[in-house]
Amino acid sequence: MDTTALANLLFPEVTETPADLEQRYPPRNLPEGARVCRMAPSPTGFMHLGNLYGAIADERLAHQSGGVFYLRIEDTDQKREVAGGVETILDTFSQYKLPFDEGATLTGDSGAYGPYRQRQRASLYHVCARWLVLQGKAYPCFLTEEELTAMRETQAAEKLNFGCYGDFARYRDTPIDLIKSLIDSGKPYVVRYRSEGDLSKRIAVDDLIRGRLDMPENDQDVVLLKADGIPTYHFAHVVDDHLMRTTVVVRGEEWLATLPIHIQLFGAMGWKPPKYLHTASLMKMDGGSKRKLSKRKDPELALSFYSEKGYTVAAVKEYLMSLLNSNFEDWRAMNPEKPLEDFPFSPKKMGTSGALFSIEKLDDVSKGVVSRMSADEVYGELTAWADRYDPDFAALLRRDEAKTKRMLAIGRGGKKPRKDITAWSDAKTYLSFFFDETFTPDYTLPETVPAGAAKEMLAAYADLYNPADDSGEWFAKVKQLACNFGYCDDMKAYKQTPENWPGSVADVSNVVRLAIAGRPQSPDLCEVMQIMGPEMVRQRLDRMMGAL
Numbered sequence: 066m067d068t069t070a071l072a073n074l075l076f077p078e079v080t081e082t083p084a085d086l087e088q089r090y091p092p093r094n095l096p097e098g099a100r101v102c103r104m105a106p107s108p109t110g111f112m113h114l115g116n117l118y119g120a121i122a123d124e125r126l127a128h129q130s131g132g133v134f135y136l137r138i139e140d141t142d143q144k145r146e147v148a149g150g151v152e153t154i155l156d157t158f159s160q161y162k163l164p165f166d167e168g169a170t171l172t173g174d175s176g177a178y179g180p181y182r183q184r185q186r187a188s189l190y191h192v193c194a195r196w197l198v199l200q201g202k203a204y205p206c207f208l209t210e211e212e213l214t215a216m217r218e219t220q221a222a223e224k225l226n227f228g229c230y231g232d233f234a235r236y237r238d239t240p241i242d243l244i245k246s247l248i249d250s251g252k253p254y255v256v257r258y259r260s261e262g263d264l265s266k267r268i269a270v271d272d273l274i275r276g277r278l279d280m281p282e283n284d285q286d287v288v289l290l291k292a293d294g295i296p297t298y299h300f301a302h303v304v305d306d307h308l309m310r311t312t313v314v315v316r317g318e319e320w321l322a323t324l325p326i327h328i329q330l331f332g333a334m335g336w337k338p339p340k341y342l343h344t345a346s347l348m349k350m351d352g353g354s355k356r357k358l359s360k361r362k363d364p365e366l367a368l369s370f371y372s373e374k375g376y377t378v379a380a381v382k383e384y385l386m387s388l389l390n391s392n393f394e395d396w397r398a399m400n401p402e403k404p405l406e407d408f409p410f411s412p413k414k415m416g417t418s419g420a421l422f423s424i425e426k427l428d429d430v431s432k433g434v435v436s437r438m439s440a441d442e443v444y445g446e447l448t449a450w451a452d453r454y455d456p457d458f459a460a461l462l463r464r465d466e467a468k469t470k471r472m473l474a475i476g477r478g479g480k481k482p483r484k485d486i487t488a489w490s491d492a493k494t495y496l497s498f499f500f501d502e503t504f505t506p507d508y509t510l511p512e513t514v515p516a517g518a519a520k521e522m523l524a525a526y527a528d529l530y531n532p533a534d535d536s537g538e539w540f541a542k543v544k545q546l547a548c549n550f551g552y553c554d555d556m557k558a559y560k561q562t563p564e565n566w567p568g569s570v571a572d573v574s575n576v577v578r579l580a581i582a583g584r585p586q587s588p589d590l591c592e593v594m595q596i597m598g599p600e601m602v603r604q605r606l607d608r609m610m611g612a613l
């Protein structure tokens with residue numbers, strides 16, 4: 066076969082060789098040990114936890130080593146692409162504060178190893194594919210969909226492996242004249258790699274978390290370029306990660322099965338493969354057994370779920386880090402104040418079996434993170450969330466900034482801060498009693514207090530109430546109220562002989578709480594009343610008295 070004639074026939078426009086590309090994209094000038102990692106999402110409009118999970122690993126490996134973290138858009142599958150898909154990717158990473166050093170941006174590219182969108186790299190793949198054709202390692206294949214289906218049926222009937230290999234690779238040795246006439250007649254074709262791999266031979270590949278992998282060679286003639294000249298994932302991965310000088314490819318374990326193809330293609334191009342790190346899939350417990358998180362069944366797989374609910378970025382990252390590195394929680398316990406970036410992230414501490422994701426666990430982490438934030442920080446993040454997802458609530462929060470911050474400050478600071486808020490969407494319910502617009506009281510009384518007594522208690526309390534009372538004075542008055550109505554004002558005594566009283570001071574204060582907050586639990590009531598001010602407090606007392 067005259068491979069030069071074939072290469073010229075298939076790629077008349079290509080003038081460069083891989084050696085030219087090597088010069089255009091030279092090895093990066095980085096210190097010893099610096100890692101180059103990339104995030105390579107497809108612009109499908111759907112960003113999921115797995116993307117973020119991998120990206121945190123990429124970002125840490127790169128930046129912890131003084132290396133480069135870049136973004137490549139894998140847009141070879143136009144059918145799956147949605148308008149605004151790239152924006153969604155960029156938005157997500159900026160929201161999660163994973164700073165790319167180079168890559169695709171909204172306004173174009175930044176960096177010397179671009180273009181960073183695969184469809185714009187077509188000419189580079191063609192240079193490499195042409196070179197493989199020239200070496201006799203690639204060829205055009207004209208098998209139609211129908212022929213491929215028939216091939217599959219034969220293979221199924223004869224219990225053979227599926228795919229295009231050996232004798233099934235019918236176009237391997239097609240004479241150039243026939244190729245030319247097929248092309249001239251407009252018959253579509255793909256470019257396939259001519260595999261000399263043998264399934265009975267083994268290859269060894271090292272994975273940063275899985276150690277040495279022993280795998281069969283690839284015997285399939287995989288497609289390098291599709292009929293439209295756009296590469297498959299396999300070929301694009303090899304060409305891009307080489308020319309962009311990636312040193313560690315972090316990707317999901319679903320790519321393990323095709324790793325022998327990638328190793329083979331790197332070899333064919335005469336390139337050294339990067340290091341690989343195949344991450345474990347995110348799993349969840351479902352009815353007593355573990356399964357992979359699924360796009361169809363699990364809304365919590367989508368990153369939009371966390372934005373809409375208003376989980377803090379810090380909490381989601383913190384939780385994912387605990388799934389990525391088994392020693393993270395211990396480190397966090399020892400270093401509660403340190404930024405996440407100080408944690409020495411290590412592939413050695415990554416698990417190979419599925420990482421078990423639990424929303425309850427995330428909620429716990431989240432409550433802790435929010436409880437340690439200052440009222441100012443909470444105000445900033447909460448209003449930004451509400452501006453986007455609940456503008457009416459945002460307007461209430463912004464009506465009196467100083468007052469809202471006082472509401473948010475209750476129970477903050479100190480050793481045991483309150484943990485009322487998991488995500489910002491909880492805040493509306495939590496704060497609802499502070500605003501008449503969102504106040505929806507449930508006046509169900511404690512069993513120990515009949516409605517008539519409650520009404521009288523509230524009237525008596527209205528007389529005792531003084532907005533200037535500090536918490537000591539406030540509580541003394543509630544105790545006094547309890548005594549006046551024959552309720553026990555000493556909880557210890559009450560617990561010993563509850564039958565001696567109709568109820569305790571806790572029941573009496575709960576009646577006041579129901580009036581003010583409309584529910585039996587609230588943060589410190591004295592503080593709540595101070596923030597509300599006398600006018601609202603009196604209105605609330607009147608309102609409940611009117612309802613009894």
Ligand code: GLU
Pocket residue numbers: 104105106107139302315316317
């Ligand atoms: N575009 C591929 C994906 O989204 C990237 C896999 C990789 O990181 O190599 O699954």
